[in-house]
Amino acid sequence: MSWGFYNTNLPPHLRVLKDEIEGYAREYGLDFFETIFEVVDADDLNEIAAYGGFPTRYPHWSFGMQYEELKKSYEYGLSKIYEMVINNDPCYAYLMRCNHTVDQKLVMAHVYGHCDFFKNNAYFAHTSRKMMDEIANHAARIRRYVERFGEDEVEAFMDKCLSIDDLIDIHSVAIKRRDDASKYDFTALDEPERTETEDTPRFKAKGYMADYINPRPENKPSDAEETKAASRILHFPERPEKDVLLFLIEHAPMKNWQRDILSIIRDEAYYFFPQAQTKILNEGWASYWHSTIMTQKVLEPSEVIDYADHHSGTMATSSRRLNPYKLGIELLRDIERRWNMGQFGPEWENCDDMEKKRTWDKQLGLGRQKIFEVRKIHNDITFIDTFLTPEFCKEHNLFSFSYQEQTKNYVIESREFHKIKQRLLFSLTNFGKPWIYVIDGNHRNRGELLLRHEHHGIDLKLDEARDVLANLQYIWARPVHLETVCDGQPTLLSFDGSEHTQQTIGGTDDRKTAAKTK
Amino acid sequence: MGQKIEQDLQRFRKIVRGKVKSNLSKYISRGEMIGKKGNDYVSIPLPSINPPQFRFGKKNSGGVGVGPGQPGQPLTAPQDGEGEPQAGDSPGGHILEVDLTLEELADILGEELALPRIEPRGQKNIVTEKDKYTSIRSVGPESLRHFKRTFKRALKRQIAAGTYDPQQPVVIPVREDKQYRSWKEVPKPDSVAVIIYMMDVSGSMTDEQKEIVRIEAFWIDTWIKRHYNGVETVYIIHDAVAQEVDEHTFYHTRESGGTKISSAYELCHKIIDARYPPSQWNVYAFHFSDGDNWGDDVPKCKDLLHHHLLPKLNLFGYGQVESPYGSGEFAHHVFELAEKHENVVVSHIPDRDAIVGSIKEFLGTGR
Numbered sequence: 001m002s003w004g005f006y007n008t009n010l011p012p013h014l015r016v017l018k019d020e021i022e023g024y025a026r027e028y029g030l031d032f033f034e035t036i037f038e039v040v041d042a043d044d045l046n047e048i049a050a051y052g053g054f055p056t057r058y059p060h061w062s063f064g065m066q067y068e069e070l071k072k073s074y075e076y077g078l079s080k081i082y083e084m085v086i087n088n089d090p091c092y093a094y095l096m097r098c099n100h101t102v103d104q105k106l107v108m109a110h111v112y113g114h115c116d117f118f119k120n121n122a123y124f125a126h127t128s129r130k131m132m133d134e135i136a137n138h139a140a141r142i143r144r145y146v147e148r149f150g151e152d153e154v155e156a157f158m159d160k161c162l163s164i165d166d167l168i169d170i171h172s173v174a175i176k177r178r179d180d181a182s183k184y185d186f187t188a189l190d191e192p193e194r195t196e197t198e199d200t201p202r203f204k205a206k207g208y209m210a211d212y213i214n215p216r217p218e219n220k221p222s223d224a225e226e227t228k229a230a231s232r233i234l235h236f237p238e239r240p241e242k243d244v245l246l247f248l249i250e251h252a253p254m255k256n257w258q259r260d261i262l263s264i265i266r267d268e269a270y271y272f273f274p275q276a277q278t279k280i281l282n283e284g285w286a287s288y289w290h291s292t293i294m295t296q297k298v299l300e301p302s303e304v305i306d307y308a309d310h311h312s313g314t315m316a317t318s319s320r321r322l323n324p325y326k327l328g329i330e331l332l333r334d335i336e337r338r339w340n341m342g343q344f345g346p347e348w349e350n351c352d353d354m355e356k357k358r359t360w361d362k363q364l365g366l367g368r369q370k371i372f373e374v375r376k377i378h379n380d381i382t383f384i385d386t387f388l389t390p391e392f393c394k395e396h397n398l399f400s401f402s403y404q405e406q407t408k409n410y411v412i413e414s415r416e417f418h419k420i421k422q423r424l425l426f427s428l429t430n431f432g433k434p435w436i437y438v439i440d441g442n443h444r445n446r447g448e449l450l451l452r453h454e455h456h457g458i459d460l461k462l463d464e465a466r467d468v469l470a471n472l473q474y475i476w477a478r479p480v481h482l483e484t485v486c487d488g489q490p491t492l493l494s495f496d497g498s499e500h501t502q503q504t505i506g507g508t509d510d511r512k513t514a515a516k517t518k
Numbered sequence: 519m520g521q522k523i524e525q526d527l528q529r530f531r532k533i534v535r536g537k538v539k540s541n542l543s544k545y546i547s548r549g550e551m552i553g554k555k556g557n558d559y560v561s562i563p564l565p566s567i568n569p570p571q572f573r574f575g576k577k578n579s580g581g582v583g584v585g586p587g588q589p590g591q592p593l594t595a596p597q598d599g600e601g602e603p604q605a606g607d608s609p610g611g612h613i614l615e616v617d618l619t620l621e622e623l624a625d626i627l628g629e630e631l632a633l634p635r636i637e638p639r640g641q642k643n644i645v646t647e648k649d650k651y652t653s654i655r656s657v658g659p660e661s662l663r664h665f666k667r668t669f670k671r672a673l674k675r676q677i678a679a680g681t682y683d684p685q686q687p688v689v690i691p692v693r694e695d696k697q698y699r700s701w702k703e704v705p706k707p708d709s710v711a712v713i714i715y716m717m718d719v720s721g722s723m724t725d726e727q728k729e730i731v732r733i734e735a736f737w738i739d740t741w742i743k744r745h746y747n748g749v750e751t752v753y754i755i756h757d758a759v760a761q762e763v764d765e766h767t768f769y770h771t772r773e774s775g776g777t778k779i780s781s782a783y784e785l786c787h788k789i790i791d792a793r794y795p796p797s798q799w800n801v802y803a804f805h806f807s808d809g810d811n812w813g814d815d816v817p818k819c820k821d822l823l824h825h826h827l828l829p830k831l832n833l834f835g836y837g838q839v840e841s842p843y844g845s846g847e848f849a850h851h852v853f854e855l856a857e858k859h860e861n862v863v864v865s866h867i868p869d870r871d872a873i874v875g876s877i878k879e880f881l882g883t884g885r
Binding site: 047050051055059060061062063064065067068151155159160162163164166167317318321322323326396397398399400401402403404405407409410411412413414415420423424427432433434436453457458459460461462464465467468471 | 526528533569571574575577579583586590591592
């Protein structure tokens, strides 16, 4: 792939290194797509990073903001991007031109860890491996809309979409909640399948190009009206819908270009979320492999100090933020050790003799095999849930903290295992974001939108929630409501297009039945 | 850098500008920017402009950390704004700091307050002459030869003379064909200005009032610097006597004496005559006081202003801050002069909220 304005050729000495490290990675049993290293300058790297790794991403000012932040903190020497690798087939990874050779080695070894993870981890199975191309197509489509409808108009709409791009159902890729509807199929459920093929010829296209080459036929306005009328009679959605974006795409009265943009944002959100979902495991895995390959194979004696310095820099932790690299690599090593020594299973769990436990070693040597299995079937939540042990928490000095209303500060809450685990899992569940469902798309039989925040003990940040509601209202075009809990009181936040209201509701149950009887 | 990110960056900057513009009066009255001033840019803390999302509030929230400490102990790391502690490294919503150049800031100020541009006065600003290569002549040094024109003329001549052979297109310029670049001397306006700040530091001026003066001065500086190539500032403090001081002393001196405004005007007058002759300088003078003057001094002040100072100044701004002690009567006297001289502006600044209006009054004259 040529970028046009980047000269990304791999210099000969790096090509030699690449072949060497790739060989070691394969020897260890890592299994990855072909990996292409691009050598770029710091500035270009910042640009690519701002675009989430995709130089061809659609235009939006938020990338400009990202870029400025990255650039500034790089120029001030506060941060430096070491590695960036794209889940794609082939995998693309970026090397910074000015890095030392030892850093390049470290990054390459690390990258092969990621590439193996992308290819083999179950949670990446659904992601498109031609994302480089798809994202370029997305950008082309959005640019076309910008040309047709104006930058301000498109940008304003995209701002609204990006404000809700986290309202997706991450489990939908694994569970069949309902019959398949193609992502661009907007016909109502009860309408007979339309035969597009008869009026418009379909061109042969590769998977990632299909939507581009054979765009969805324009909906005739009358059709849209009919579908709306038809859907109004039904109570919908049939069950609470977590994929708010999908619901909007299917039911909100948007123009076609708007619908397309929202679909693009949703597609990209689904592509990116597994990376957030497996951050600890993925980074831990890659770090495990860079440390293994570096220390056992490629490190020259003269590079040891630099390597140790940079490795420890990556693993540094702070009291407020858990370093996913550190947590991941330590947990993986812990698993490897336990499975090597046979410290698992009912026999180990039920053993109360501390002395016996201390010297427990069955010499099973299953460690390596086990961590390969872990990288295949786990995500962060199941990883922590399954393998975090009280001993581990103690050894690594973990604690849980909570916010104190009086002091307006975070204080250490506990060092108890179950508390730590609970806090950790909570912060990982749904990416630490609130659970929002669409409850009713015809609320009060007036076509209003009712959402519910499933309350798990923490209130929403209200001012921001109101802004999101306003954005939703823009898309839905009718009043929108959000049921949530505020200071222990069930509360309904509403926005009708001109003003925000907040009212306490007697009990959510009444409301539900009331809505259902309509 | 790719062209792509440049576009997004410009777009982002535009949004930031818009944000700064719409919050300008807030920034002005809080004086937030002054502390953040670098050499030629200011850092402005902006509330996050990230798209809003459904998020958890702080109440009951928490997370997991690493390190020593007993339960109940507060986390040591500083609170970085709204940063939510989280596992992983997902970005917490933090306050965005954007850098604006002083020029940009001045433009925003100008747009928001609808300030007219300052037109430097008269001929006095012509300081340098610059050579501009804009014309052509037929003699000159070879190094300035205009290649294209020379060959064009040679071609014309050869065609006219019939010596040009399209089959063998050889063009040889001779002496008469040669054309040379030539220059013109262009006067380049190189306008300079001096801003003279005078402040009453007598006992009746409180710290809050000095802060107001500081904010005003910052914006006046910003705006005037936008319009001149070289701007110098002079600071004069006075109670019963006046003295020239540096910027820091200007804002941090407190005297307990009485007030004689004429002392400052006299010093100002002397400084202008000695160092900033109005024939070469655009002179701005701003005086901030609580309006309390020693009664007998008033006629002298008016005389100084009327006969000596005002004719030399582009603009004389009198800003009267309200103090719990001052009578505020001096403003009336200056106001009387304003009827005779159009370069006098009187502004009342009772509190911080009035700063915006006052800046507009001072700079709205376009002088």
